[in-house]
Amino acid sequence: MMREPNAIDFWRGFALITIFVNHIPGNVFQDYTYSQYGISDAAELFVFLAGWSIGIAIHGRGGQTEPAARTVLRLLSRMVEVYRAQLVITAVALAMLAGAALALDNPLLVEWHNAGPVFTDPIQATVGWVTLLHQLGFFNILPLYVVLLGLAPAFVLMARIHRGLTLAMSLSLYAVCLVDEINLPSWPSEGHWFFNPFCWQLLLVLGFLAHEWQRETPAFLVWRRRLMPLGIVLVALGAVLAVLHLRPDPLLVPEPRLLFTFDKSYLTPARLLHFLGILLAFQSVFGLIQPRAPWLVRQLAALGRNSLAVFSVGSVASLAVQLVRFSTGGGFLVDVFAVGCGLCLLAFTAWFVEWRSRSPRPSSSA
Amino acid sequence: MALSLSPALLVGVSLAVGAALSGAVAQTPATPIPPPQATAPGPEAPDPSLSPECRVPGSKLYTLAKLRAVKKALMEHRAVDVLAVGSSSGGLGAAGSYPVRLEDALEKSMPDIAVEVQSRGVSGEIVYGAAERLRNVVAETEPDLVVWQVGTNDALARVDIEEFSRSLADTVSWIKSHGIDVVLIDPQYTASLAGDDYFDQFVEAIRKVAASQQVPLVQRYEAMRYLAARAKGQASGGGFRLADLGFRCMAEHVTRAITVSLLEPDATATPAAGQSAARKPD
Numbered sequence: 001m002m003r004e005p006n007a008i009d010f011w012r013g014f015a016l017i018t019i020f021v022n023h024i025p026g027n028v029f030q031d032y033t034y035s036q037y038g039i040s041d042a043a044e045l046f047v048f049l050a051g052w053s054i055g056i057a058i059h060g061r062g063g064q065t066e067p068a069a070r071t072v073l074r075l076l077s078r079m080v081e082v083y084r085a086q087l088v089i090t091a092v093a094l095a096m097l098a099g100a101a102l103a104l105d106n107p108l109l110v111e112w113h114n115a116g117p118v119f120t121d122p123i124q125a126t127v128g129w130v131t132l133l134h135q136l137g138f139f140n141i142l143p144l145y146v147v148l149l150g151l152a153p154a155f156v157l158m159a160r161i162h163r164g165l166t167l168a169m170s171l172s173l174y175a176v177c178l179v180d181e182i183n184l185p186s187w188p189s190e191g192h193w194f195f196n197p198f199c200w201q202l203l204l205v206l207g208f209l210a211h212e213w214q215r216e217t218p219a220f221l222v223w224r225r226r227l228m229p230l231g232i233v234l235v236a237l238g239a240v241l242a243v244l245h246l247r248p249d250p251l252l253v254p255e256p257r258l259l260f261t262f263d264k265s266y267l268t269p270a271r272l273l274h275f276l277g278i279l280l281a282f283q284s285v286f287g288l289i290q291p292r293a294p295w296l297v298r299q300l301a302a303l304g305r306n307s308l309a310v311f312s313v314g315s316v317a318s319l320a321v322q323l324v325r326f327s328t329g330g331g332f333l334v335d336v337f338a339v340g341c342g343l344c345l346l347a348f349t350a351w352f353v354e355w356r357s358r359s360p361r362p363s364s365s366a
Numbered sequence: 367m368a369l370s371l372s373p374a375l376l377v378g379v380s381l382a383v384g385a386a387l388s389g390a391v392a393q394t395p396a397t398p399i400p401p402p403q404a405t406a407p408g409p410e411a412p413d414p415s416l417s418p419e420c421r422v423p424g425s426k427l428y429t430l431a432k433l434r435a436v437k438k439a440l441m442e443h444r445a446v447d448v449l450a451v452g453s454s455s456g457g458l459g460a461a462g463s464y465p466v467r468l469e470d471a472l473e474k475s476m477p478d479i480a481v482e483v484q485s486r487g488v489s490g491e492i493v494y495g496a497a498e499r500l501r502n503v504v505a506e507t508e509p510d511l512v513v514w515q516v517g518t519n520d521a522l523a524r525v526d527i528e529e530f531s532r533s534l535a536d537t538v539s540w541i542k543s544h545g546i547d548v549v550l551i552d553p554q555y556t557a558s559l560a561g562d563d564y565f566d567q568f569v570e571a572i573r574k575v576a577a578s579q580q581v582p583l584v585q586r587y588e589a590m591r592y593l594a595a596r597a598k599g600q601a602s603g604g605g606f607r608l609a610d611l612g613f614r615c616m617a618e619h620v621t622r623a624i625t626v627s628l629l630e631p632d633a634t635a636t637p638a639a640g641q642s643a644a645r646k647p648d
Contacts, residue, residue, distance in 0.1 A: 117463075249540075263502050
């Protein structure tokens with residue numbers, strides 16, 4: 001049966017809504033997402049919670065750890081699911097852009113969001129998007145997730161031997177890729193992945209290890225509480241920097257420059273630190289919200305429980321809202337209506353997925 | 367700051383700049399810099415140096431400004447590193463892709479000069495983060511010249527035009543402050559947006575920023591509108607055929623704007639008399 005609302009599902013739902021709104025550039029709600037008031041954003045939260053969920057998934061009901069082979073298969077099967085979702089939403093997005101371009105007789109639309117090469121250079125770009133080497137703008141989180149799920153078995157199994165060692169390995173990989181600017185390439189367009197999996201793996205590993213420590217190490221909880229003021233300071237600092245648009249000049253910082261800049265692709269240290277600050281600062285907020293807004297908690301937790309389906313529908317819906325904003329000219333009412341419809345669709349998606357898993361499926365017998 | 371250059375003056379400028387450049391590298395008495403092959407298009411007549419299907423008058427194609435970093439690279443006889451940024455910057459793999467065409471066209475128009483074009487498809491709106499990503503890409507590649515197709519994403523997202531202008535001006539002046547040249551390319555023209563006030567103002571905003579920041583602008587919008595008007599009467603395949611043509615012509619148009627901009631008198635390097643006459647007051 002559906003699990004009761006919990007903090008992880010709640011914050012995952014929160015991250016999903018934030019990502020949905022932030023993927024509609026210029027809409028009136030964008031200024032009210034927390035991404036505008038810090039140097040990290042919901043992507044960090046999403047990946048960290050994915051790591052935490054791996055921790056939940058690999059423990060049975062009684063808390064015992066499942067066999068290693070089962071964990072590996074579980075992660076691989078999740079990877080296949082995520083890859084399939086990425087193919088489906090990319091295909092749908094390409095068709096939406098092309099369809100809108102035809103309907104509005106507007107060739108600009110096929111250049112949007114990096115879709116250009118798929119239409120001007122189809123032979124190479126088809127290979128590119130199916131192999132995840134060509135990613136549309138905003139459709140770049142699931143490719144990251146596919147690679148992270150591919151890397152996850154190594155870290156999860158290593159953590160059974162030694163957690164400290166696992167963290168050290170993850171940190172080393174992060175540091176080497178940051179200093180030497182190692183990233184997966186994009187193709188056929190020059191450049192590299194929007195989310196560098198070799199750097200972002202650190203957040204997944206941190207999420208997973210945080211879950212394990214939380215279960216078994218009482219000192220972890222003590223330190224989490226003690227460091228809360230530090231988290232608040234970091235969040236405040238991030239807000240000041242974001243509001244005043246203060247950031248290091250990437251051509252003036254010393255080498256290796258990625259240690260100092262605010263770069264999302266490489267999850268540079270400033271972003272990581274700010275995100276850890278957010279975790280510390282907001283660690284007890286769920287406990288405050290839950291008794292006061294049970295309906296909201298139920299809704300967000302339902303989104304979080306079904307995050308892959310909700311994320312996929314949200315990606316397509318945010319593109320749809322962008323097309324509506326473009327063709328109508330936008331404005332306050334359009335934003336309220338279109339974003340509102342999108343949010344209802346996300347809620348429906350979560351409900352529908354759970355309904356399907358409860359109900360016998362006629363298609364499966366056909 | 368659309369400059370009107372008469373043919374004769376342009377030739378004069380061309381020779382003068384060539385002379386000045388070779389003077390400036392007098393310490394290396396080797397070959398003088400070959401002046402870019404820019405000869406004498408009347409600003410209102412279709413520019414004959416362009417291939418027939420792409421032929422547009424200079425006044426519809428570009429506004430000019432100095433390109434100091436590129437000129438410096440030419441004087442130092444080293445390869446010119448170009449970073450092509452924008453929504454349709456395709457890959458280097460396909461022979462027909464824009465970065466490959468740009469590299470070919472630039473090398474053809476500046477013989478003996480090696481040109482390295484790298485491209486990056488920075489997606490997203492410059493008002494919402496793409497400008498930051500562009501800074502990181504510029505820091506990563508450290509080019510002499512950034513050729514930036516700008517505005518399509520922001521216009522499609524219908525961002526606030528003032529915010530867009532501010533962000534564009536900030537980013538351009540940041541790139542220039544590091545001694546890197548910028549050439550802007552505005553969004554393509556399409557008939558279905560011809561009556562869209564927002565879009566008109568948007569293209570105008572880019573023109574204003576290019577003028578105030580003193581960077582050359584490739585007026586893709588104007589050029590394609592000209593090509594569209596010329597194609598009227600012939601069989602038309604709607605906006606898509608024009609877009610295809612515009613895409614194929616872009617490398618040539620950009621190259622033309624760069625080579626003609628390189629002829630812009632450089633006050634510090636060319637104190638020769640008569641230079642100021644090249645610039646008619648507008």
